[in-house]
Amino acid sequence: MNPFGFSTEIIRSKDNPAVKFFRKLMASKKERQNSRLFVLEGRRLVFDALKENAPVRRVFITESAAADSAGEKLAELIHDNIKVVIISDEIGNKISDTGNTQGIFAQCSFDEKYENIIELKKGGKYIVLYELQDPGNAGMIIRTADAMGMDGVLFCNSCDVYNPKVVRSTMGSLFRVPVYRSVSLENVFSAAEKSDLKTFAAVVDESASDLKKTSFESGGIIFIGNEGNGLPDEVSSACNKKITIKMTGNIDSLNAAMAAGIMMWELTGNG
Amino acid sequence: MNPFGFSTEIIRSKDNPAVKFFRKLMASKKERQNSRLFVLEGRRLVFDALKENAPVRRVFITESAAADSAGEKLAELIHDNIKVVIISDEIGNKISDTGNTQGIFAQCSFDEKYENIIELKKGGKYIVLYELQDPGNAGMIIRTADAMGMDGVLFCNSCDVYNPKVVRSTMGSLFRVPVYRSVSLENVFSAAEKSDLKTFAAVVDESASDLKKTSFESGGIIFIGNEGNGLPDEVSSACNKKITIKMTGNIDSLNAAMAAGIMMWELTGNG
Numbered sequence: 001m002n003p004f005g006f007s008t009e010i011i012r013s014k015d016n017p018a019v020k021f022f023r024k025l026m027a028s029k030k031e032r033q034n035s036r037l038f039v040l041e042g043r044r045l046v047f048d049a050l051k052e053n054a055p056v057r058r059v060f061i062t063e064s065a066a067a068d069s070a071g072e073k074l075a076e077l078i079h080d081n082i083k084v085v086i087i088s089d090e091i092g093n094k095i096s097d098t099g100n101t102q103g104i105f106a107q108c109s110f111d112e113k114y115e116n117i118i119e120l121k122k123g124g125k126y127i128v129l130y131e132l133q134d135p136g137n138a139g140m141i142i143r144t145a146d147a148m149g150m151d152g153v154l155f156c157n158s159c160d161v162y163n164p165k166v167v168r169s170t171m172g173s174l175f176r177v178p179v180y181r182s183v184s185l186e187n188v189f190s191a192a193e194k195s196d197l198k199t200f201a202a203v204v205d206e207s208a209s210d211l212k213k214t215s216f217e218s219g220g221i222i223f224i225g226n227e228g229n230g231l232p233d234e235v236s237s238a239c240n241k242k243i244t245i246k247m248t249g250n251i252d253s254l255n256a257a258m259a260a261g262i263m264m265w266e267l268t269g270n271g
Numbered sequence: 272m273n274p275f276g277f278s279t280e281i282i283r284s285k286d287n288p289a290v291k292f293f294r295k296l297m298a299s300k301k302e303r304q305n306s307r308l309f310v311l312e313g314r315r316l317v318f319d320a321l322k323e324n325a326p327v328r329r330v331f332i333t334e335s336a337a338a339d340s341a342g343e344k345l346a347e348l349i350h351d352n353i354k355v356v357i358i359s360d361e362i363g364n365k366i367s368d369t370g371n372t373q374g375i376f377a378q379c380s381f382d383e384k385y386e387n388i389i390e391l392k393k394g395g396k397y398i399v400l401y402e403l404q405d406p407g408n409a410g411m412i413i414r415t416a417d418a419m420g421m422d423g424v425l426f427c428n429s430c431d432v433y434n435p436k437v438v439r440s441t442m443g444s445l446f447r448v449p450v451y452r453s454v455s456l457e458n459v460f461s462a463a464e465k466s467d468l469k470t471f472a473a474v475v476d477e478s479a480s481d482l483k484k485t486s487f488e489s490g491g492i493i494f495i496g497n498e499g500n501g502l503p504d505e506v507s508s509a510c511n512k513k514i515t516i517k518m519t520g521n522i523d524s525l526n527a528a529m530a531a532g533i534m535m536w537e538l539t540g541n542g
Contacts, residue, residue, distance in 0.1 A: 136407065140526050149520035176521045248539060249420035250447045254532075255411050261529045262536055268519060 010063060012088045019087070022060065023095055025107065029160045038162035040106040041097055043070055048172030050077040055109035058083045062092035065103030074104070097164050110162070114180045117154070117191045123219040124151035124197065125267050127260060128188055130235055131226040132158040137257040139169025141224075144261045146173035148268045151219075154180040154188060188221065189238065197221050200243050201236035202263055204253045208242035216267045224260045281334060283359045290358070293331065293366055296378065300431045309433035311377040312368055314341055319443030321348040326380035329354045333363035336374030345375070368435050381433070385451045388425070388462045394490040395422035395468065396538050398531060399459055401506055402497040403429040408528040410440025412495075415532045417444035419539045422490075425451040425459060459492065460509065468492050471514045472507035473534055475524045479513035487538045495531045 011019060024031045025039045032038050037057065040046050049056050059082060061074060066086055078084060087095075092103045120126060127150060132138055138159055145153050155161050161181050167174055192199050198220040201208075223239060225231030236242055245254065245262055254262070282290060295302045296310045303309050308328065311317050320327050330353060332345060337357055349355060358366075363374045391397060398421060403409055409430055416424050426432050432452050438445055463470050469491040472479075494510060496502030507513055516525065516533055525533070 140529060143522075144525055144529055145520075147518045147520040147522050147525050149518065173522065247418050247420065249416075249418040251414075251418050251444065254415055254418050258411060258415055258529065258532045261525075261532060265533055265536070 010086045010088060011091060014091060014094050016091075018058075018085060019091055019095060022105065022107065026095070026097055026164055029163070032160070032162050036110045037107050038110065038167065039164060040108055040167060041101065041104070041164065042168070043073070043102050043104055045168065045172055046104050046106045047073060047077060049106060049108055049175050050082075052172075052175035054175045055111065056082050056106050057109060058085060058107040060085045060087050060092075060095070060105040062087055062089045062101075062103035064089050065092070070102065070104050098168070110181065111179070114152075114178050117180060117183055117187050120191045120195045120197055120221070121151050121219070122195045122197075124195065125216070125219050125264075126150065126152045126154060126197070126221040127264060128154045128156055128183075128221055128223045129158045129260075130156045130185075130223055130231060131229075132224060132256060134227055134256070135159055135163050135165035136169050137227065137255070137260075139166045139171075140257040141260045142166075142170040142177055142179060143173040144257070144264060146170075146177045148264045150177060150264055150268060152178035152180065154183050156183050156185060156188065185235065185238075192221055198241065199223065199239040200241050201231050201239035202259060203230060203236055203242045203244055205242060205244055206252075208244035210246050211243050211263060211266050212246070214241070214243050214266070216269065220267060222260075222263050222267060224256060224263070227256045281357045281359060282362060285362060285365050287362075289329075289356060290362055290366060293376065293378065297366070297368055297435050300434070303431070303433050307381045308378050309381065309438065310435060311379055311438060312372065312375070312435065313439070314344070314373050314375055316439065316443055317375050317377045318344060318348060320377060320379055320446050321353075323443075323446035325446045326382065327353050327377050328380055329356060329378045331356045331358050331363075331366070331376040333358055333360045333372075333374035335360050336363070341373065341375050369439070381452065382450075385423075385449050388451060388454055388458050391462045391466045391468055391492070392422050392490070393466045393468075395466065396487070396490050396535075397421065397423045397425060397468070397492040398535060399425045399427055399454075399492055399494045400429045400531075401427045401456075401494055401502060402500075403495060403527060405498055405527070406430055406434050406436035407440050408498065408526070408531075410437045410442075411528040412531045413437075413441040413448055413450060414444040415528070415535060417441075417448045419535045421448060421535055421539060423449040423451065425454050425492075427454050427456060427459065456506065456509075463492055469512065470494065470510040471512050472502050472510035473530060474501060474507055474513045474515055476513060476515055479515035481517050482514050482534065482537050483517070485512070485514050485537070487540065491538060493531075493534050493538060495527060495534070498527045
C-alpha cells in the first residue's frame, strides 16, 4: 500500500512504455497533437491543475516525493479517474525537463472547451498571439492575462501552448485563463464581428494611435505579432485600429511579452 | 590582408590562449570580476557596443562572417584601440553560447562610470533590483528601462549583469542605460537622501498604496525584489512608501520583469 490507498508497482526502468510515452509527449509536438495530451512537471503546476479540475489523466511521483509532503498533498487532491504511478528517483531525474526535479509529473488532456471559437464574450477582453515564437514570452503573457483578468488568450500560428516550457512559465495560469490552442485569423475576425468586439493591432509605428488615448470601454481584441517582425501588414490592416506604446526613452520597441503586458494593463482598465 | 586593413593570423586551435580566456570570461563570474572584462556575442550586440562607444577591447570574427556583411560593417565601426582577431568557423561554433552563432564576438571592459554611486539625478527615475536572480528578467528590465527613458538600473545583491544571458537579453540596451553593477543598500539610501529622491518598495500587499494613485512627479527609486520571495521586510520598511499593482484578475502577482515594466511605465509618466 502507498499513501494513495492502493498497491502499485514502482517503475524502475526507463524502457517502461508509460515512461517512454511521457518522454515523447514532452519532446514532440506531433505526439501531443496525436494523443491530445501534454505534460506537467513540478508541485505547483500539478497541484494547480488538480485544484482547477483540469483534465489530468495520470500522475507520476517519485518514491522520495511520495514519501514527503508532496505525497500527502497529492493524496488530498487526487480523485478516482486519475491514475497515480510511482517511479524511482532515478527515472524522475531522467524524465525531468528542468534539471532540478521536484519528483512530480502529470499527463493532462487538451482542453476541448477552447478548441474552436464558438463565441467571444460581448464586451470581453482578449489577446491574440500571431506568429509569436518564444515559449517564455507565451507563458509570461498567459500568466499576466490571468493577473489582469483577461477573458482569453488566442494562439494563431504561434508556438505550441502545450510545449513544456510554455506550460511551465504560465505558473499554473494555463488552468485559469481560457487559452485557445490554435485558431485561424478568419475565425477570430468573424467571432469579433459577431460579438461587436473591436480589433486592435499592436504595432511599432509613430503614426498609429497612442495606446494611452485609446478607449477600451466596450472591450476588444489586441493582436500581438512575432518577436522579430511584429504583425504582417495584412493582419494589422485588417484590424479596426493600429495602436502603439509611445515612450520617452532611447528605443521604441519592447520585448513582445512586455508589450503585451502593458497593452493588457491598459485594456483591462487596471492601468 | 583582411577587410580590416591589416594582416593577421587566423586562429584555428581551441587551445589558443585568447580563445581559452574568452571561454573563461563567458563561463565564470569570478574571471569577469578579476579581469573586469565581459563578453558579447552576435551582430546586434557587438555593433551596438561599438556604436555607443562602449569600452570594447577585442573583437573575434569568424572567417565566414568576416567575408560577408558583418565584416564590412565591422570594418566601418572599428577603431584603432580595438584588436580584431579572425577565428576559424569551427572555433566560432565552439565559443558560441547561443547554439546558432552569427560568428562575431567581443570582449568589453566593465563601465567604470557606474561602479559606485556618486550621485543620482535630482528628479531622476531609477529602479533597484534587490536579490533578483533570473538573467532573462534582469535583461528584460534593462531593455524596458531603455525604452521608458529611465535614468538608471541598480543591481543590489542580484545576478551578475555581465552574465552573457543578461547581456544578450538586454538587446544592446546595456550600452545606453546607466547600469550600476553592484551597489550596497546603504549607498542607495544615502544617494536617495542626498538627491531628495523618494524610495518606493514594490510589494504584493493589498494594504500598500495603489501604484496608479502614486505621484511620481519628483521622480523616485522603485525597489523590485526576488522572483520567489519579493523584497525582505527590512528593505520594504526602509523605503518611504510601499506600492502595489492592483489588478482585477485571478492572481495577484506578476513575473518580476513584468511587474518592473508596469512600475516603470507608471513611474516615467509613459503610463
